[in-house]
Amino acid sequence: MIIKLSPIVANETTNAPVISLSGLTLTIDDQVIDLSVIPEGGQAEADEDSPLIGIVTRDEVTIRYPYSTDIYESSQPTEQSAYEFDIVDGQVPCPLVKKPVEVIEDDI
Numbered sequence: 041m042i043i044k045l046s047p048i049v050a051n052e053t054t055n056a057p058v059i060s061l062s063g064l065t066l067t068i069d070d071q072v073i074d075l076s077v078i079p080e081g082g083q084a085e086a087d088e089d090s091p092l093i094g095i096v097t098r099d100e101v102t103i104r105y106p107y108s109t110d111i112y113e114s115s116q117p118t119e120q121s122a123y124e125f126d127i128v129d130g131q132v133p134c135p136l137v138k139k140p141v142e143v144i145e146d147d148i
């Protein structure tokens with residue numbers, strides 16, 4: 041399945057969603073989406089409140105991918121190919137670049 045991520049800066053501090061695929065079951069964080077309800081060769085239109093965007097098929101989905109600039113760099117890859125994955129089964133990698141973790145040293 042081709043999974044396309046659509047990165048969007050979120051207003052609140054949040055990690056990017058964890059997305060995985062098992063057969064025709066797509067999981068986005070704790071939300072399970074059963075793509076088997078779409079007929080073979082058919083398509084569906086994503087609902088407004090869905091994490092999916094636009095036309096959805098058994099072979100391709102586009103997913104809203106909110107992230108916080110408190111956690112991730114404000115400058116992210118701009119090539120669409122950085123956000124497209126061909127996944128058969130398993131977790132979708134996070135293409136976002138995180139900010140370095142600041143180490144605070146206490147005075148001794």
